[in-house]
Amino acid sequence: MTDRAKLSVHDITVRRRQTEILHVLRLEVLEGEVLAVIGPNGAGKTTLLQVLALLEKPAEGEVRFEGRPVRGRELRLRRRMAVMMQDPLLLRRSVAENVATGLRLRGVPKSERRLRVKRWLERFDVAHLAERSARKISGGEAHRVSLARAFALEPEVLLLDEPFSALDQPTRESLVEELAAALSETSLTTVFVTHDRNEALRLGHRVAVVVGGELRQVGPTAEVFAAPVDGDVASLVGAETVVPGRRIAAREGLVSVEVGSQVIEAVASGLISEDVLVVLRPEDVTLALVDDHSPASSARNRLRGTIVRITPAGHQARVAVDCGFPLIALITKQSLEDLGLQPGQEITATFKAHAVHLIPRERAVPTGRAAGSAAGPGL
Amino acid sequence: MDLLWDGLGEAIRIIRTGDYAIWEITLRSLLISGSAVVISLIIGIAVGAAIAFNDFRGRNLVFSLVNTGMGLPPVVVGLLVAIFLWRSGPLGHLRLIYTPAAMVVAQTIIATPIVTGFTAAALRQLDPRWRTQIYALGASRLQMLWIVLWETKLPLMAAVMAGFGGAISEIGASQMVGGNLAGDTRVLTTAVMLEVSRGNFAPAIALSIILLALIFVVSLVLTTVQQQERR
Numbered sequence: 296m297t298d299r300a301k302l303s304v305h306d307i308t309v310r311r312r313q314t315e316i317l318h319v320l321r322l323e324v325l326e327g328e329v330l331a332v333i334g335p336n337g338a339g340k341t342t343l344l345q346v347l348a349l350l351e352k353p354a355e356g357e358v359r360f361e362g363r364p365v366r367g368r369e370l371r372l373r374r375r376m377a378v379m380m381q382d383p384l385l386l387r388r389s390v391a392e393n394v395a396t397g398l399r400l401r402g403v404p405k406s407e408r409r410l411r412v413k414r415w416l417e418r419f420d421v422a423h424l425a426e427r428s429a430r431k432i433s434g435g436e437a438h439r440v441s442l443a444r445a446f447a448l449e450p451e452v453l454l455l456d457e458p459f460s461a462l463d464q465p466t467r468e469s470l471v472e473e474l475a476a477a478l479s480e481t482s483l484t485t486v487f488v489t490h491d492r493n494e495a496l497r498l499g500h501r502v503a504v505v506v507g508g509e510l511r512q513v514g515p516t517a518e519v520f521a522a523p524v525d526g527d528v529a530s531l532v533g534a535e536t537v538v539p540g541r542r543i544a545a546r547e548g549l550v551s552v553e554v555g556s557q558v559i560e561a562v563a564s565g566l567i568s569e570d571v572l573v574v575l576r577p578e579d580v581t582l583a584l585v586d587d588h589s590p591a592s593s594a595r596n597r598l599r600g601t602i603v604r605i606t607p608a609g610h611q612a613r614v615a616v617d618c619g620f621p622l623i624a625l626i627t628k629q630s631l632e633d634l635g636l637q638p639g640q641e642i643t644a645t646f647k648a649h650a651v652h653l654i655p656r657e658r659a660v661p662t663g664r665a666a667g668s669a670a671g672p673g674l
Numbered sequence: 675m676d677l678l679w680d681g682l683g684e685a686i687r688i689i690r691t692g693d694y695a696i697w698e699i700t701l702r703s704l705l706i707s708g709s710a711v712v713i714s715l716i717i718g719i720a721v722g723a724a725i726a727f728n729d730f731r732g733r734n735l736v737f738s739l740v741n742t743g744m745g746l747p748p749v750v751v752g753l754l755v756a757i758f759l760w761r762s763g764p765l766g767h768l769r770l771i772y773t774p775a776a777m778v779v780a781q782t783i784i785a786t787p788i789v790t791g792f793t794a795a796a797l798r799q800l801d802p803r804w805r806t807q808i809y810a811l812g813a814s815r816l817q818m819l820w821i822v823l824w825e826t827k828l829p830l831m832a833a834v835m836a837g838f839g840g841a842i843s844e845i846g847a848s849q850m851v852g853g854n855l856a857g858d859t860r861v862l863t864t865a866v867m868l869e870v871s872r873g874n875f876a877p878a879i880a881l882s883i884i885l886l887a888l889i890f891v892v893s894l895v896l897t898t899v900q901q902q903e904r905r
């Protein structure tokens with residue numbers, strides 16, 4: 296990855312029938328990086344990808360390819376990119392011919408076409424389907440063929456629009472791993488649109504968060520996930536507890552915040568405004584029985600509460616707790632059984648001051664809820 | 675009924691022997707209607723795609739006009755073409771009236787709205803994501819259209835069938851601008867009309883059998899291709 300922008304957009308606005316659906320002041324896709332674009336459904340992620348892929352011309356603003364302004368939907372530049380859409384949309388021809396189509400459009404000689412088709416079908420484990428009609432393969436196979444079709448173009452920029460969202464969890468996970476391996480081998484400049492934060496975490500060097508047609512935050516993945524700038528971003532990156540609070544004291548890097556009927560402590564550097572959003576990831580919260588007399592821990596926050604609801608989440612369980620404000624904890628099913636947790640039961644929730652992220656409320660979109668649509672069930 | 679059976683028997687004999695220059699008339703019909711269909715495909719697909727792919731004000735009105743055009747009365751088309759190509763008409767200097775070329779023009783006008791209507795309807799039904807996907811593969815506008823047409827070739831075959839059927843079956847326009855000149859502009863439909871007016875039912879039946887057979891063969895070929903595609 297370099298610091299050079301391969302693709303960038305500058306003050307772009309996209310409208311549909313006079314309604315503004317996307318406005319991005321500035322976004323750069325750096326050479327060799329995987330930029331994950333996350334956001335809820337209808338946020339404008341696909342529109343952003345289509346603008347970057349030169350498939351849609353913004354009503355205003357500029358798209359630059361390697362620093363040079365692009366005029367319209369320049370074919371020459373489009374042919375240096377490959378796009379994989381949510382639905383594989385394979386043509387009514389054989390799998391091999393589907394993979395070769397983009398190469399034929401680019402005038403790649405037949406011998407070279409054959410080599411690349413074979414190489415990429417093998418790479419994604421679908422070489423045995425080469426002669427089969429693309430309409431007669433399974434959904435998972437179609438996605439593999441679609442990946443092979445994109446990689447066979449050997450593009451400079453790869454743009455993926457929620458490529459696996461329609462697949463079941465195991466197939467999706469396996470394809471994400473294969474994609475990750477292929478991306479690390481090729482060092483392709485990639486834009487990966489997803490609404491799955493785990494995919495963004497797995498693949499993205501950087502993350503751009505799009506909400507309501509706006510780019511809310513962009514930065515290194517770990518940074519965005521650790522310090523979301525507002526409540527919507529916090530929900531999208533998996534902080535399921537997002538509640539309003541009021542700073543009541545600050546000393547030696549620790550801030551005391553009144554949240555509902557409780558006071559919690561958070562680590563904060565710099566000045567924190569009085570009104571804040573308190574953001575907490577569910578995996579940072581541990582639960583214990585109230586009569587548990589385990590040794591004192593270093594966790595600064597220890598709150599009594601009542602279990603409101605327990606929701607299974609794969610091998611884990613999401614526990615909604617009312618402790619004066621709605622709090623979500625994610626624990627393993629084993630812990631759930633060992634502790635014998637039930638709705639209505641009193642428990643102690645513990646989390647470190649480090650785990651609490653504070654967002655000044657004037658910057659934050661008000662939420663005052665325990666979970667967003669992308670983050671799972673709330674209280 | 676004797677008239678029918680006798681006529682049928684005589685018709686079969688005529689088809690076997692090729693009397694009344696029926697094969698020459700058949701070939702001319704195929705050439706004139708085939709040319710008209712090819713030209714109408716070029717125009718109809720381009721216009722149909724333009725209507726289907728471009729979101730412009732009045733699109734529905736244009737689409738309605740095209741649909742109306744699908745039912746253009748051949749006699750009206752013949753009249754208009756005759757006025758334009760008449761020796762004293764705006765295009766009289768081209769000296770096309772009573773020539774096969776004039777018949778091609780008239781049949782093209784009849785077949786084009788049919789092809790346009792079928793094309794626009796087929797392409798409008800196509801999920802717009804297909805166009806995006808094909809552009810995303812690096813297609814130019816023309817390449818995109820070609821691939822999309824290939825993908826929607828089943829409904830387009832219906833357009834070919836309907837266009838060819840409309841062109842080869844019409845009589846009013848061919849009679850009016852072709853003049854039904856023996857050895858020059860006489861085609862199956864005008865020949866049938868002439869023979870019936872003379873009371874010669876046998877050659878009229880023979881020519882009608884050939885006309886039906888031609889339409890049937892074209893439909894059979896296209897339907898077979900459609901079925902293979904579906905499989």
